[in-house]
Amino acid sequence: MYNKGSDNQKANPITVQDIWKAHQSIRPVVKKTPLIYSKSLSTQYGANIYLKYEHLHESGAFKMRGAVNAINQLSEKEKQKGVTTFSTGNHGLAVALAAKKLGIPSCICVSKNVPNAKLARIKELGATLEVYGEGQDDAEKRCYALQKEQGFTVIPPFDDPNIIAGQGTIALEILEELPTVDCVIAGLSGGGLLSGIGLVMKHTNPDICIYGISIEKGAAMHESLKAKKPITVSESPTLADSLLGGIGANNTYTFPMVKRYADKSFLIPETSIAKGMAYLYQEHGIIVEGAAAIGVGALLDKHLPLNEQSNVVLIVSGCNVDLEDHSQAIMNYI
Numbered sequence: 001m002y003n004k005g006s007d008n009q010k011a012n013p014i015t016v017q018d019i020w021k022a023h024q025s026i027r028p029v030v031k032k033t034p035l036i037y038s039k040s041l042s043t044q045y046g047a048n049i050y051l052k053y054e055h056l057h058e059s060g061a062f063k064m065r066g067a068v069n070a071i072n073q074l075s076e077k078e079k080q081k082g083v084t085t086f087s088t089g090n091h092g093l094a095v096a097l098a099a100k101k102l103g104i105p106s107c108i109c110v111s112k113n114v115p116n117a118k119l120a121r122i123k124e125l126g127a128t129l130e131v132y133g134e135g136q137d138d139a140e141k142r143c144y145a146l147q148k149e150q151g152f153t154v155i156p157p158f159d160d161p162n163i164i165a166g167q168g169t170i171a172l173e174i175l176e177e178l179p180t181v182d183c184v185i186a187g188l189s190g191g192g193l194l195s196g197i198g199l200v201m202k203h204t205n206p207d208i209c210i211y212g213i214s215i216e217k218g219a220a221m222h223e224s225l226k227a228k229k230p231i232t233v234s235e236s237p238t239l240a241d242s243l244l245g246g247i248g249a250n251n252t253y254t255f256p257m258v259k260r261y262a263d264k265s266f267l268i269p270e271t272s273i274a275k276g277m278a279y280l281y282q283e284h285g286i287i288v289e290g291a292a293a294i295g296v297g298a299l300l301d302k303h304l305p306l307n308e309q310s311n312v313v314l315i316v317s318g319c320n321v322d323l324e325d326h327s328q329a330i331m332n333y334i
């Protein structure tokens, strides 16, 4: 919980200044995204509800912000050697595309179980693939081995100051367009997104409310907050696959930052995620992935208390979903 008035800068390695620097640094490569007023949601809830269209990034998700910022901080020598990561999801795509745009080599470590369609997408972006082992843990090990053997720099998915600062640039764009914002709602997984946004918003005005939305099927951060330490949870398939994954036993940044800046975290069932996807398709004409629709679904199913808030922003975080999976998910709700 954010402690009003007692803001100890020392406890926080990342400052709002870092986020302004990231804002300048990423701008040539990462374009500003639109903030859309949702007339239908606003009428329904008696508040002004806006959608931040983060699915419009070229990589299909906000993760471009963090990836470009992290790569921009490398020395020339490090850039020449290249970057690596082990995510096959939106972070992996972002690292591959960011590296391509910045003209540096990238290598994405994947396990043998990653589907071909995903591999093709990563290759298309110009990254080399390192296929190793049976699961995500093996791919991660390989990634750190590559760092040692070949001098690649690992770009971590969330628990890293430059990644957090990159994701925080979303908040600067929101404040520029909607200075009266009083609530931001975002999907919560590793917590890079919420850490960056929370830092900016709470330093601007501690009364701005920050809600994190987690999936019932693997809410590592939500459960860690409850346990007051990073813990692992069991996971099962979900429509919001981008929200799967642990927070790391040695989590350094995002666990304390989410703990400090998020007012509350909510657990949302699969049916609400599907409803959110269907609603965004019908009312706003956009096809987005489950993780991006979870906030809207939470609102529709009245999981969120919006009593005092009057200018609410929902982060529509990404659109990397197979069309077939999308139509399957929304079928019962349109």
Ligand SMILES: *Cc1c(COP(=O)(O)O)cnc(C)c1O
Residues within 6 Å of the ligand: 061, 063, 090, 091, 158, 187, 188, 189, 190, 191, 192, 193, 194, 242, 243, 289, 291, 292, 317, 318, 319
């Ligand atoms: C990564 C991701 C999130 C969650 O961000 P974290 O920083 O891991 O909490 C939400 N939505 C989408 C589409 C993502 O790719």
